Amino acid sequence: MTSMPLYAQLINLCAAVILLLAFAMLAQRRVVQLVDLFALQGFMLFLATLVMAFKTGQHHLFYSAGLTLVLKVILLPWILHRLVRQLHIKGEVEPLINIPTTMLIGLVLVVIAFNVAMPISQLSSTIARGTLGIALAVVMLAFLMMITRRKAITQVVGFLAMENGLFLAATSATYGMPMVVELGIALDVLVGMIILGVFFFQIRDQFDSLDIHHMEQLKER
Amino acid sequence: MPSLLAIDLLLIAACLWATIGLAGLAAPRNTFFVARVLFPLGALAGLLVGATGFVALGGAAQTAELLIGLPDLPFHLRLDNLAAVFVILLGIVSAGISIYAAGYFRVGEGTAPGVLGLEYHLFLASMLMVLLADDAYAFMVSWEVMALSSFFLVTTNHRHDEIRRAGYIYLLVAHVGAIAILLSFGVMTGGAGDYTFAGMRAQDLSPFWGSVAFLLALFGFGAKAGLLPVHVWLPEAHPAAPSPVSALMSGVMLKTAIYGLLRVSLDLVGTTLWWWGVVALAAGLLTALFGVFYATVQSDMKRLLAYSSIENIGLLAVGIGLTLIFHSYRMEALAALALTAVLFHCLAHAGFKSLLFLCTGSVLHATKQRSLGKLGGLIGPMPWVAWLALAGVIAGAGLPPLSGFVSEWLLLQAFLFSPGLPHSWLNMIVPVAAAAVALTAAMAGFALVKFYGIIFLGQMREPNLKDAHDACPLEKLGLVWLAGLTLLLGVLPGTMIMKLDAATRQLLGKGLADRVAEQGWWLLAPISPERASYAPVLFLITIAATLLFGRWIVRTLYHGRVRHSPAWDCGYHFQGPRAQDTAEGFSQPIRRIFGPMFRMQRHFPSIRDRAPIYTVKVEDHFWYWLYLPIARLAGGISALIARVQGGRIAVYLMYSFVTLILLLLVARP
């Protein structure tokens, strides 16, 4: 471990923090704090990307880091906070499965993710090869969060956390995607967020609540 | 200029039919144009088809390849002797039916006449294409177009619930059957991927795969023909359809299934195992007995005929089974005898069953009644229909001197040879099967006597029957044509059997023509005159001579005086039409003797009833034993599956998640 260069250690540290934050989000009941955690996760992602950019000196990684900062640390949390305020979303978010169980499942998922990513990580030539497993774990934890939460807004946060995981994977495994793709992805995320915002208002108008258990009417009988 | 081959003529006829059908769309609501102009043209095309088939029968096989079809598999067509037999059947019988239909269709509810004409003529064209098809794709396309067009014809009067139900069952069974046929073709290609029939012939299948192919074909074609247990559509669809369509379906379409079965089992598969024949024989016997038992207890005239069709299909399957048994032991001369019986019965049944269905059509038009309980005495107002129907009844009951008897006679002759089979069980069991055939034939007589007696004889059960009118001239022409066919086939069977020789020779290498030709045109002795012979001409002449001579003698020696008086009423003055036996009453002995065969719901009146009502409803056991359980099973599975879609998005997400994780854990290249 000591032979690992500093950059790699830093990136691994960031990745570990991201994973930790993912767990924290899984355990967090309050929406506002959830959004904050998400912003923090984005920030760690930004840091990781930045470290990577300095190490490799690739320009597009700098752009990517900037994009992450603007989008995930500032813009999206801001929109989310606005939504939470405007829609008067109450704090408590009671999950479908209780928190300890969720955490246990999350642990299992991390094991699975690490195992799945193991053979790939060994192939990786980049400095941050260990982080691919973490990225996959983050994606899976976000997925789990989406499954276990009741509120529409927490699902969205979960969705965005998933994107964080994907970005981490892209950065750690491949030094980031081509710029045009990254831009496209960012645009999609942004537009998606805006549409979601529109959507939240529509949903609130219709159901007087953002609780998704109202939206279980379409089913096979 | 190259000379026009028979197959080209047939293609032209098929196009002609299609064109005639499309022409009807020009004026879909113009009944006169469609019925009086287009249908006779269709009949002419039918004559052309029949005549072409007659010319082609006995010649060399002709092939053609069309530009349409799949890129790798264009439509291959082939006209050989087996196909030619059925082409004749299609042409001649459809000509009669079309002419009848020209007089039959009139303004009414339901599908517009132009659309009806399109469906009708597409039906004819697709049947022709089925007979000509020489690859799996062409066959399946024609086969399903045939099913579709007849489905639309069946549902002409789709405003009625039961007709829609009939159509649904019909199309569903047809589709399931088609799937089996397609599978059978697939098996027969033997993995070579050559879906032309020539390719299938070239394959040398192992006994196992050959058996699979045969059984699939038996099921698939059986579904179209109405073999047990996939017969359920038949008694529903036939009564639902307009009568010319019922006639066409029963008379011609069912025969295409027989054609298909013969094509597969004797031509395409290549090998024949003895037990195939036993399976076909057993299925045929069960079907025949079932059909005839149910025919006797029906109260709807078209249902009765539909069940009678099931019975006849059963007899045909018996014949095919016998052919296969003989063929598997290389007793080709006997196989040829059985096959001739099959082919002849196809022709005979096509003639008389169409005739009977058309007669019900006239009755239906004249009385608006299908229920036997409200008919009676129609021989008075409708003598033409009644007397022509009599020909159909006699032929249908398998009695000399008409066509039905000849095939039955040939079949029994074939049965008489079965003790010669070199198999210790078969040579004892198979002859006994003849007894069941005999029982079937006799019961058919019962059913048809009921049919005829209740509709045409006795007193009119409803007052409005007095206003019934006889068939119109075009209808009469169609009826006379078919009755003539029945008579001709019955009286001069030798001529037709000599023609059929080409088909049996093609499939089995043997035929009956030499023997038949030795005896002259009047005597039918397929093996030798010492062994068995039948001369329907002599037969007819004797009876006719006795009739005329006896009448003459009686009138000369005595007198011809007639007095009229009321029927003897046994001293009871209220012998109205209601005192006659009803349709239900007529079949009461059958219901009583063979009770367990039927699923009956009866309601007996008690003495205290103000308005005593007796009802009896006979249903098919197969619904309750086979079809409803399957439907329930499918319903149960889908209810189970429907739970998956519970509406909760978290659960949906979990499905994807679990799928993903499972794949990640399990799937390895």
Add this chain to the structure above:
Amino acid sequence: MISLTGFLGQIFAVALALALAPLLTGWINQCRAWLQNRSAPPLLQPYYMLHKLFHKDVVLAHGASSLFRFAPFIVFGCMVLACAIIPSLSSDLPFAPAADALALVGVFGLARIFIALAAMDVGTSFGTLGGRREMLIGFLAEPALLMVIFTMAMIAQSTSVATIVETLAHRELVIYPSIAFAGIAFTMVSFAENARVPVDNPATHLELTMIHEAMILEYSGRHLALIEWAASLKLYAYSCLGLALFFPWGIAERDNFLALVAALPLLLVKLAIGGALVALLETINAKMRIFRAPEFLGTAFLLAVLGLLVHLLLETQA
């Protein structure tokens, strides 16, 4: 080739049938009367009756159709044809190829259908009742009859009645157990087919039990005469068929004029014994309920099938 003797023999056989049939009926009636301790009607009573009926006017019920008037002639024609095919005196019948044993069953079937239809024609309750019962008996009897014929045809390797008779009459005396079964079955079938006790009673007009008589209630005059005559002919035909199949000895061969001369007295003797036996059986049996008839005919069918099986099992092994 149709020889002159053959042709004459054919004509003679038919004429004989027409002449003898009422006599056979009369003889059975007479025997029966004796056995039942009644005073018997004259032997020639059936002739008187036919004569009388021919003289009488036909009384047609209202609503009777032309089929009603045709049917007696057709039935009569069928029976004449049957008599022409069945060898009574000689097996050299030029007409025999017209119909073999299977066709013979068809001939009887045709007659049955016409008489049943005619019965339904007027539309009285009795007519239809008779018609349906007749068809019921018919379809039960027909398979049994066919099985009997099958057995015989398999023994003789032919379905032609004449050939069967020739084969059976001129073979060495081998005892075929199958023939015994077939014989019993045939007897039972003939009783049913000819409307005799125990299936039907020709002498009754008791509403609930009658079959044949119910059908012909509306007939009168010459029509009735023809039907009665046809019934006699049918009985005669069945008797001759039975005799030909089971007691064929004495039936003349082809071109054997002497045998022909001897055949006639022999036939008369055989018919007389047969008629007496019929009367005896009718006397010692009681009329069955109509729904016992299926059992009766089912037994006949079973016996016939048994005969066939016995034949296949025991007699074809060689």
Add this chain to the structure above:
Amino acid sequence: MDFFILTLAIPLCAGILLSFAGERAWAPHINVLASTATFLSAAGLTAEIVAAGPRFAFGELFFIDSMNVFFVALTAFVGMTTAIFSDPYMKNDRSHGKLTPGRLRLYKSMFQLFMCTMLVALTTNNLGILWVAMEAATLTTVLLVSLYRTPASLEAAWKYFILCGVGIAQALFGTILLYFAAERVLGETGTALLWTHLVDVKGSLDPTIMSLAFIFLLVGYGTKVGLAPMHNWLPDAHAEGPTPVSAVLSGLLLNVALYAILRCKVLADGALPGGFAGDLMMGFGLFTLLAAAFFLSRQKDIKRMFAYSSIEHMGIITFAFGMGGAVANFAGLLHMTMHSLVKSAIFFAVGHAAQKCGTQNMEDIRGLLKINPLIGWGLMLGTLAILGMPPFGVFASEFMILTHAMKFHPWATPLLLLGLGVAFAAIFAKVQPMVFGESEAKRLPHAPAITPVFVHLGLALMMGLWIPPYLTRWFHEAARMLG
């Protein structure tokens, strides 16, 4: 004039224009006109490709070969007919008060933008852009699904958004893995997501990574295709959105998603010998087919039922491509085409029928033949066609798929047939009483556009009996490229 640029630019510009002027009286004409122009230019592009072979555009960013140009033509065609159909349909909805002018504007602009994203997805050479376009296609349609703003439509749109969003996120992960694998071979030249480059080196991609990547891609894009058990969004979205949207979702979006999977499968096949990708697809295909078939019989909503039918057909197509080989690929392509044409035709007919009867509940729709024979016959023939009745083209492709399966995967044939049989029984039982029978429905204010229905069915009929030789060549070439 560059047909390619036109093909992409027309819907984009029209979408932007309509987003500002979509409520004007002439807006529907613009919609139809733009769609028609798109189709014409797509046809021009097709002719160009057929004549001159594959080409690039914008450097190597876009690549048009004989496979995707065919989908471009099909997409543009169905887009055009849908636009024609939607004109009176939307007007009727407007007359019924179900829509406001603002939403009409939204509909028109989003429709054009949706077409644009699909065309981009089809023509791009970059697998990353493909992903972006797929996501954009979701985004453009999600508001269309909730166009009526009913609770049910909102719920459907929400599910659509979340499920597809999550699904497509998996696809992104797969794309990243693919990029990762490719970068090891192609180096960091920025070409590692270009399909044309990838396909050259597909044999040397790392199998472990490719297998993982393909799983993610299959699950991800498979969600959009509607493969069970990720299909749950599909029936809701189809049933609750406006019918033109259902038609393009079913007829086009599913195809495009499947197209994405196909592109990835080619790469996976190169890297993974032994047919790993194909086996997975066959498994998903069969499972989807069977699940959908059994879902069908419980449906009450007409559009929902046909949505399940789409799932069923996607299962068949996935199975076909999973089998691979020239014949099966050919059949798969043909089936995709036929399904697009026929299913959109059915949705057109269904849309009019549901509008006439004022309900989507099948038990309340009766007697279409009486209300409007053309709609009735359209629905009836379309249903029969989609159920695989000859002589329609669906039968031709099913015939090929079945025969191919019988030859190479005989075990699958009974399952396929079971699915097809159950689907037939279920759908036909529902459709027949709707078409037949009695009814007293009123006339609609705007006469329905029936022509698209019959044009589609006519094409399907033609393809069942005679596939034009150039189309055959084209299919063959595409099938060959799929390996």
